[in-house]
Amino acid sequence: NAGVTQTPKFRVLKTGQSMTLLCAQDMNHEYMYWYRQDPGMGLRLIHYSVGEGTTAKGEVPDGYNVSRLKKQNFLLGLESAAPSQTSVYFCASRPPGQSYEQYFGPGTRLTVT
Amino acid sequence: AQSVTQPDIHITVSEGASLELRCNYSYGATPYLFWYVQSPGQGLQLLLKYFSGDTLVQGIKGFEAEFKRSQSSFNLRKPSVHWSDAAEYFCVLYSGAGSYQLTFGKGTKLSVIP
Numbered sequence: 198n199a200g201v202t203q204t205p206k207f208r209v210l211k212t213g214q215s216m217t218l219l220c221a222q223d224m225n226h227e228y229m230y231w232y233r234q235d236p237g238m239g240l241r242l243i244h245y246s247v248g249e250g251t252t253a254k255g256e257v258p259d260g261y262n263v264s265r266l267k268k269q270n271f272l273l274g275l276e277s278a279a280p281s282q283t284s285v286y287f288c289a290s291r292p293p294g295q296s297y298e299q300y301f302g303p304g305t306r307l308t309v310t
Numbered sequence: 311a312q313s314v315t316q317p318d319i320h321i322t323v324s325e326g327a328s329l330e331l332r333c334n335y336s337y338g339a340t341p342y343l344f345w346y347v348q349s350p351g352q353g354l355q356l357l358l359k360y361f362s363g364d365t366l367v368q369g370i371k372g373f374e375a376e377f378k379r380s381q382s383s384f385n386l387r388k389p390s391v392h393w394s395d396a397a398e399y400f401c402v403l404y405s406g407a408g409s410y411q412l413t414f415g416k417g418t419k420l421s422v423i424p
Contacts (some may be wrong), residue, residue, distance in 0.1 A: 201353075230411075237319070239400060239414035240354075255411065287353060297342050297361075297404045299412060301353040 199223055201302035203288050209308045210278045218273040218305050220288030226300070227293045229271040230255075231263060233284040234304075240287060246271055278309045312337040314403050316415035323391050324423045331386040331418050333401030342404035343384045344412070345375055349397045357399075360384060371395070396422045 204219040220229065227248050232240040242255030246265040260282060262274045271290075275282060285306050289299040313336045323329055335341055342361050346354040358369025365377040375386045384401060401415040 237416055239416040240412075241414075242411055245411065289354075297412075298344060298356050298359055301346075301355075303353045304351075 201288055201290055201300050203286075203302040203305050205305060206303070207306050209310065210275075211310055212279060214278050215274070215276050216278065216307075217275075218286055218288075218307075220271045220273070220290075220302060221269055222271075222288075222290040222300070223269065224290065224292065224300065225268070226290035227268070228291045228299075229265065230289040230291075230299060231261070231271065231273045232287045232289065233257065233282075234287060235284050243273065243286075278307075280309045283307060283309045312403055312405055312413050314401050314413055314415035316399075316401055316418050318418045319416070320419045320421065322421040322423060325393050326390050329386075329388045329391045329395070329420070331399050331401075331420070333384045333386065333415060334382050335384060335401070335403050336382065337403060341384075343375075343377065344402040344404070345369065345373070345384075345386050346400045346402055347371075347397050348400065348417075354400065357386070391420075391422055393422045393424060396420055 201222045230245040231243040234240050241257045244263040246252045249268040252263045264272045285304050287304050288302040291299045315334045344359045345357040348354045357373050358367050360367050360377045398417045398419045400417050403413045405411040
């Protein structure tokens, strides 16, 4: 049982390049989330999904797109990377029901030059 | 709108000393509150949670937190800090049914002096 995994762990992009971050969970969780973490800002929600085939915007969605084609995977895309998207990205998941706690992946450190 | 405030950006304590990390929240209904810990270069791990009932909750690694509705606070405590407790700590509020979103404080970085 690997929990929540993220690919890749590190990435450097040039401004204008695109990339996709992959999040996978093997806990059969319904809900999945993408956050970004910036120094002194805590974690901010980018997009989330309450089930396969559904996505919704979070607090800071601009410049990102997501897809949830399979229940276990949640993809975060950057179509045209900007230096302001330099950050650490965390994926999380949670089961249905009333525990509300989320399980986090190890993070992806992205640098856009 | 809901919010979480962690007044201390950085705290330094000596190993073996007691610890209290402060958290204040703003929310119009009964809050669901969490404390998460992030070790350097790692993801976030749940320390403890409060949903209802007993206002003093116990967590992993010897941590506890006390919910005080009158003060809108949920402070984290540990009686004796270990060097391995050096990390960043986040107080988190569940935003309510339908959105399933968590609102994070900005974090408190804990340094431990041997």
